[in-house]
Structure formats: C-alpha cells, structure tokens
Amino acid sequence: MDLEEQEGTETVGERCEECGARLTAQELAVALESGGPALCTVHATEAEALPDEPPDV
Ligand SMILES: [Zn+2]
Structure with a gap:
C-alpha cells in the first residue's frame, strides 16, 4: 500500500469512533x-x- 499522506483519507484512529470528530494530538x-x-x-x-x-x- 502507498504510505504517502493523503489529504481526506480517513485513517483509523484519526477520528472519534462515536461522533467522527477529528482528534487532537x-x-x-x-x-x-x-x-x-x-x-x-x-x-x-x-x-x-x-x-x-x-x-x-
Ligand atoms: Zn466523540
């Protein structure tokens, strides 16, 4: 798989699994x-x- 960062690609762990809010660092x-x-x-x-x-x- 391509590991390049892709804007808009949802990665597991990047958003709240409940509400989909973008997580802070x-x-x-x-x-x-x-x-x-x-x-x-x-x-x-x-x-x-x-x-x-x-x-x-
Ligand atoms: Zn949430």
Whole structure:
C-alpha cells in the first residue's frame, strides 16, 4: 500500500469512533496509550465511566 499522506483519507484512529470528530494530538496519544478505540475527549470520558462492555455476541 502507498504510505504517502493523503489529504481526506480517513485513517483509523484519526477520528472519534462515536461522533467522527477529528482528534487532537493529545486525544490521539491517549487512545494510543490506552490501546482503546479512538475517541474524542467527550466520548473517552464516557467510555471510562462505563463498566467494561461485553463484546458483541
Ligand atoms: Zn466523540
């Protein structure tokens, strides 16, 4: 695959998986550190407040 940066190409982790908001560098860092899904500050906070969600069965 071509690894060149392409404007407009959506990359996993670049946007909030809940609302699609573009993540800031800090939000991206948090997502990477936690190994969790890419979430904006709002949804990352909500996710933390929730108990572990069981995987879809
Ligand atoms: Zn969000």
